[in-house]
Amino acid sequence: MHLDATLIAQIIVFLLLAWFTKKFVWPPITKALDERATKIADGLAAADRAKTELASANRKVEEELARSHQESAGRLADAERRAQAVIEEARKKAEEVAANIVAQAKSEADQQAVKAREQLRDQVAALAVKGAEAILHREINPQVHADLLNRLKAEL
Template sequence: MNLNATLFAQLTVFFVLAWFTMKFVWPPIMKALDERAGKIADGLAAADKAKTDLVHAEKKAAEALRQARESAAEFRSGAEKQAAQLLEEARTEATRVVSVAREAAQAEASVASQRAKEALREQVAMLAVAGAEKILRKEINPQAHAELLSQLKSEL
């Protein structure tokens, strides 16, 4: 019968086609699929590595930010201490300057007081001489009585 020959021919063509496909078509397709799977795996691995690197970089950035904040806090604390120290030194210097000025003013007042006392003594001596001259009604020789005036000055 003709059906058997057709079936046999179809089976032969099928097996030849299957062999040809397995021998020449299937290996390049499998190779392309394997390469594609490798690229996908590499891409996934790179994505995982990038994700891990990102987490590591975020941790590193957070640590650097924390250290920068601590450094800024230490710097600010040091600056505040230095400002307090400078302020205290300025106060001490101002106190010293005021003290020196006060002492200078007291010394100047003392000198002025001494000068005023000397001038007053001289005026009193001159008044005493003038009064004595009027009382005695005679002229007093300044050279002869210079010693008397000196003694009078020292007694006043």
């Protein structure tokens, strides 16, 4: 009987231990496991949200980069257009200055040609007077014949 009493006592102790574990030990363990599962689920959800936000941020960064590339390309094109305009304006100013210089040079050349003609007329008139003196062997009075010299100059 000793064996039966030990077996019954062990069954009673086992049932008491099972009841005590179910009543007092198991609820905190399941609660801790549930809290841990909730924390893990929250962490995974946060990781998914972070991945989504990272992908969104990456898209925004790429869009911003594309926009900045377009803006820089536009600014570069504007700068090139401005440079071409400045070059064209400088070319026009240089052409105007060159035209003015050429016009002044032509004017000076014309004035010098007129002076040279007048000097040549004076020299021809003087030579004509000397030639007439040599032919007539006498002196010609320049005051008397001033009108003759002026007409001669005008004809030449």
